[in-house]
Amino acid sequence: MKKFFFHITVVIALASCTILSHEKKSADSIPNLKADVSVLASDAFEGRAIGTPGADKAAGYIQDQFLKIGLLPKGSLGFFQAFSFIPQGHGQVHQVGDSLKMGKSLVKEINGKNVVGYIDNGAVNTIIIGAHYDHLGWGDENSLWTGERAIHNGADDNASGVSAMLELARKLKADQSASTNKYNYLFIAFSGEEKGLWGSNYFSKNPTIDLTTVNCMMNMDMVGRLNAEHALSISGTGTSPEFENWLTKNNTTNFKLLFDKSGIGPSDHSSFYNVNIPVLHFFTGQHSDYHKPSDDFDKINYEGLNEVVNYMYAMCVEMNAHSKLEFTKTIDPKPTNSAFKVTLGVMPDYMFSGVGMRIDGVKENRPAALAGLKQGDIVVRLGENKIADMSSYMEALGKFNEGDSTEVEFIRDGKSIVSPVTFK
Numbered sequence: 001m002k003k004f005f006f007h008i009t010v011v012i013a014l015a016s017c018t019i020l021s022h023e024k025k026s027a028d029s030i031p032n033l034k035a036d037v038s039v040l041a042s043d044a045f046e047g048r049a050i051g052t053p054g055a056d057k058a059a060g061y062i063q064d065q066f067l068k069i070g071l072l073p074k075g076s077l078g079f080f081q082a083f084s085f086i087p088q089g090h091g092q093v094h095q096v097g098d099s100l101k102m103g104k105s106l107v108k109e110i111n112g113k114n115v116v117g118y119i120d121n122g123a124v125n126t127i128i129i130g131a132h133y134d135h136l137g138w139g140d141e142n143s144l145w146t147g148e149r150a151i152h153n154g155a156d157d158n159a160s161g162v163s164a165m166l167e168l169a170r171k172l173k174a175d176q177s178a179s180t181n182k183y184n185y186l187f188i189a190f191s192g193e194e195k196g197l198w199g200s201n202y203f204s205k206n207p208t209i210d211l212t213t214v215n216c217m218m219n220m221d222m223v224g225r226l227n228a229e230h231a232l233s234i235s236g237t238g239t240s241p242e243f244e245n246w247l248t249k250n251n252t253t254n255f256k257l258l259f260d261k262s263g264i265g266p267s268d269h270s271s272f273y274n275v276n277i278p279v280l281h282f283f284t285g286q287h288s289d290y291h292k293p294s295d296d297f298d299k300i301n302y303e304g305l306n307e308v309v310n311y312m313y314a315m316c317v318e319m320n321a322h323s324k325l326e327f328t329k330t331i332d333p334k335p336t337n338s339a340f341k342v343t344l345g346v347m348p349d350y351m352f353s354g355v356g357m358r359i360d361g362v363k364e365n366r367p368a369a370l371a372g373l374k375q376g377d378i379v380v381r382l383g384e385n386k387i388a389d390m391s392s393y394m395e396a397l398g399k400f401n402e403g404d405s406t407e408v409e410f411i412r413d414g415k416s417i418v419s420p421v422t423f424k
Contacts, residue, residue: 029167029306036065036163037224040133041155041297048154049137050192051110058133062115062162062189069169071117074186074208081114083202085192112191114199116208119173119185125324126184126209127316128217128277129168130200130268131161132193136291142194143291144347150293155300157290160224162189167309172316182320183215190268193221200268204275215324216240216278218312219269226284226304231353232311233283235260236269238330240278242322247280250314253307258353262330278325280315282308288347288361288375342400342423344368344379344408348390356380356411357393371408371421380416381409 039045039061046054063079075081086109112134135154136143143152153159169187172180186209192198204211216239226232230253237243238261251257263273269281284304289295319325345366352358356378362369373379379387383406385396400406405422 029171029309030302032167032170033163033302033305033309036166037155037159037300037302038297040159040162041153041295043151043153045153047137047139047152048133048135049140050112050134050195050198052137054137055112055134055191059113059115059189059191062133062166065166066115066117066169066187069117069166069173071169071173071187072120073116074118075114075116076206076208079115079117081116081203081206081208082111083113083192083199083206084109084111085195085198086110110192110195112199114191114203115189116203117169117187118209119169119187121176121181121184123182123184125213125215126186127215127319128186128188128272129165129220129312130188130190130217131165131220132158132190132199132268133162134191134194134199135159136194139293140194145292147293152291152293153296155295155297156222156224156287157295158193158221160222160300160305161220164220164223164305164309164312165189167306168312168316171309171313178320179317180320183316185316186214193268197268197271200271204271211275211277214272214277215319216280217269217272218315219267219272219279219281220308220312221267221281221283222286222290223282223284223308224300224302224305225287226301226307229256230254230304231256231258231285232308233258233260233285235265235281235283236263236273236279236330237261239263239273239280239328240325241328242325243278243280246315246318250311250318252314253311255307255311256353264330273330276327278327282312284308286347286349286360290347341402342367342397342404344373344397344421344423346373348393352378354378355389356387357390367421367423368408371419373408373410373419374412376412377417378411379408380411381407382421383407 045058048055048058073079136152172185190199232255237259263279264270269279273279345363346359346368347361349358349360358378382396387393400423408421409418
């Protein structure tokens with residue numbers, strides 16, 4: 001990579017001015033973020049489940065925002081890229097054009113659409129910025145709600161990501177300086193993520209731009225609940241050699257950064273990693289409202305969401321000072337059997353970086369609750385299996401069968417507690 005001192009000096013100076021300008025006016029984005037989340041997470045959209053009128057309304061709203069921002073349409077039909085799938089057992093799908101009979105029942109295809117907008121700076125290469133807009137509607141097989149049927153508005157999952165994407169589009173469209181115009185920008189609101197990355201998978205196989213010109217893909221999924229520890233998880237940091245250095249360098253708001261090198265994960269960035277594109281996935285953590293009707297507008301940390309937007313904007317400025325990124329394969333986690341015979345009945349805190357598995361939520365009348373575990377407890381041992389992290393916790397669970405009894409050791413308020421637990 002060739003560098004010329006004068007060019008770099010000018011770029012850095014321009015980048016610094018731009019970053020300072022946006023940091024100074026950082027609060028200006030918060031009304032936009034609130035407005036977008038309040039609409040997308042409203043009852044009028046009925047949870048935005050793919051293939052429903054509510055999802056179509058959400059797609060229409062995103063299209064309207066793209067138009068107001070001044071983005072160019074880059075779908076297969078205007079701003080929209082339509083696709084359809086037929087579910088076929090255990091979450092597997094087949095892309096089709098017609099309905100398919102399975103046994104005596106008629107399995108109907110599910111129709112979805114991605115919303116795709118573009119900033120054309122006349123550049124050779126493009127940065128993709130994406131977020132999924134679908135959620136669970138009134139609740140489906142992925143809901144964790146056990147009460148009466150209710151709308152799952154998905155304010156954090158993932159109205160927060162879509163609102164951040166829209167605000168990034170506003171910032172990048174408004175700033176036509178040399179600090180951001182070395183690349184074009186493609187913004188994609190995906191549908192069908194909750195069903196298995198349907199929309200991003202379809203786009204990666206049916207792109208509306210030449211994917212060989214893509215510098216990287218940045219994905220936002222659940223970025224609206226920045227916690228008191230200021231923890232921000234970023235996956236895909238190993239998919240290009242420069243990422244961790246740049247992410248650390250631009251961390252001016254002192255996020256507690258949790259890096260995961262793998263390009264594979266349970267969100268839309270994986271579809272792009274699989275076609276050899278560097279990826280970054282931003283995530284502020286799981287919480288007790290995840291996949292429940294309580295994931296609502298008033299739970300979002302808008303100041304924290306705004307910090308994520310500014311951080312990603314700074315990364316765009318950083319990338320404009322460099323040539324096209326090199327893609328590297330990551331050593332991805334070995335696949336594990338997700339069909340565990342047992343569960344503790346807890347929601348892990350995926351943002352915890354200490355030793356053990358910290359509990360973010362406990363389900364009533366399940367093994368953990370019956371053993372006396374509470375939110376905030378840190379599990380460090382199951383039977384003879386030491387728990388150092390999420391990976392060892394999952395591995396330990398796989399060793400037990402329904403009806404087995406053992407001990408669970410956990411830390412509460414700095415003290416070690418051992419309790420009997422029975423898996424049932």
